Amino acid sequence: AQKITQTQPGMFVQEKEAVTLDCTYDTSDQSYGLFWYKQPSSGEMIFLIYQGSYDEQNATEGRYSLNFQKARKSANLVISASQLGDSAMYFCAIKGYSTLTFGKGTMLLVSP
Amino acid sequence: DTGVSQDPRHKITKRGQNVTFRCDPISEHNRLYWYRQTLGQGPEFLTYFQNEAQLEKSRLLSDRFSAERPKGSFSTLEIQRTEQGDSAMYLCASSPAGVPDEQFFGPGTRLTVL
Numbered sequence: 718a719q720k721i722t723q724t725q726p727g728m729f730v731q732e733k734e735a736v737t738l739d740c741t742y743d744t745s746d747q748s749y750g751l752f753w754y755k756q757p758s759s760g761e762m763i764f765l766i767y768q769g770s771y772d773e774q775n776a777t778e779g780r781y782s783l784n785f786q787k788a789r790k791s792a793n794l795v796i797s798a799s800q801l802g803d804s805a806m807y808f809c810a811i812k813g814y815s816t817l818t819f820g821k822g823t824m825l826l827v828s829p
Numbered sequence: 830d831t832g833v834s835q836d837p838r839h840k841i842t843k844r845g846q847n848v849t850f851r852c853d854p855i856s857e858h859n860r861l862y863w864y865r866q867t868l869g870q871g872p873e874f875l876t877y878f879q880n881e882a883q884l885e886k887s888r889l890l891s892d893r894f895s896a897e898r899p900k901g902s903f904s905t906l907e908i909q910r911t912e913q914g915d916s917a918m919y920l921c922a923s924s925p926a927g928v929p930d931e932q933f934f935g936p937g938t939r940l941t942v943l
Contacts (some may be wrong), residue, residue, distance in 0.1 A: 721871075750929045760918060762872070762934035769929060808871045812930060816885060817862070819871030 719744045719811050721820035728825050730799045737784070738794040738807050738823045746813025751792040753783065756806040756822070765807075768792060799827045831855060833935035835921050841941045842911055849907045850938045854923030861904050862932060863896055864920040865889065872920050878904060879926075911942045 720743040730736040742751065753765040768776045768783045776783045784793040796803060804827045810819045834853045842848050854861050859880050864872035875894070877885045880901035890896075893911075898904040908915055918939050922932040 752929075752931070754934075759936070760939075761936045762920065762922070764931055764933065767929045767931060810871070816874040816877060816887075817872075817930075817932060818874070821869070822871050 719746070719749075719813055719815070719818040721809050721811055721818055723809055723820035723823050725823045726821075728823055730796075730825065730827055732801060732827055732829050733798055735795060735797045736799055736825065738796070738809075738825065740792045740794065740809030740820060742790050742792060742809070742811045744811055744813050746815075749811055749813040751783065751785070752810040752812065752817070753781070753792075753794045754808045754810060754819075755803075756808060758805070762808070766794070796825075801827050801829065803827050833921055833923050833933055835919075835935040835938050837938055838936060839939050839941075841943065843943050844911060844913060846911055847907065847909045848911060848940065849905055850919055850921075850940075852904045852906070852921030852923075852935060854903070854921070855933055858923035858925050858933070859901065860924045860926065860930070860932075861898055862922040862924075863904070863906050864922065866918040866920055866937070867916075875906075875919075908940075911940075913942045916940055916942045 722741045749770045751768045755763045766778045782795045806822045808822045861878045863875040866872045878898040893909045918937045920937045922934045924932045
């Protein structure tokens with residue numbers, strides 16, 4: 718079984734600041750991948766970043782980086798230099814040998 | 830536009846009616862997924878196709894739900910005898926074979942059952 722826990726229902730950040738969105742996971746699979754998706758108010762899920770369980774380096778994609786701590790089973794998303802367009806729901810997800818399992822999400826609001 | 834498309838975008842129906850949704854994946858993707866998302870929750874997996882074969886179904890997929898993917902191209906999700914609890918956003922995603930199985934999502938179909 719797989720489980721994702723996102724403990725922050727909402728986060729506020731000022732424009733140009735960095736923000737960290739928390740994600741912890743549980744899985745019995747030896748090999749798995751961790752994903753972050755962004756869902757703006759329009760509803761479409763947008764893929765942001767991926768981290769494989771055997772990847773030794775933390776993944777980075779532009780302003781997004783994933784702080785992967787395997788022993789702590791955490792996969793936090795760091796957004797640097799926040800922009801107003803970053804305001805959205807953010808979902809952490811895990812995929813092992815089976816299906817993609819999402820957390821409940823964190824609403825991020827970026828203020829000017 | 831070469832992304833995942835879904836039709837219709839919105840559907841309002843009365844309890845007890847049947848509804849059908851369509852998903853057109855990215856053309857070179859052989860994997861197709863259906864998810865359901867209710868307010869305040871993340872998407873929940875419903876079912877998965879590899880080409881035309883339905884390889885996995887969630888226990889959330891009651892016998893009132895059926896999905897098909899004829900010829901491994903577009904897919905349909907039908908809900909029979911809709912109930913108010915079926916009101917949700919139904920999301921379709923597709924991915925190419927292999928790792929990391931990055932899934933590309935469509936805009937979703939929002940179903941309201943009155």
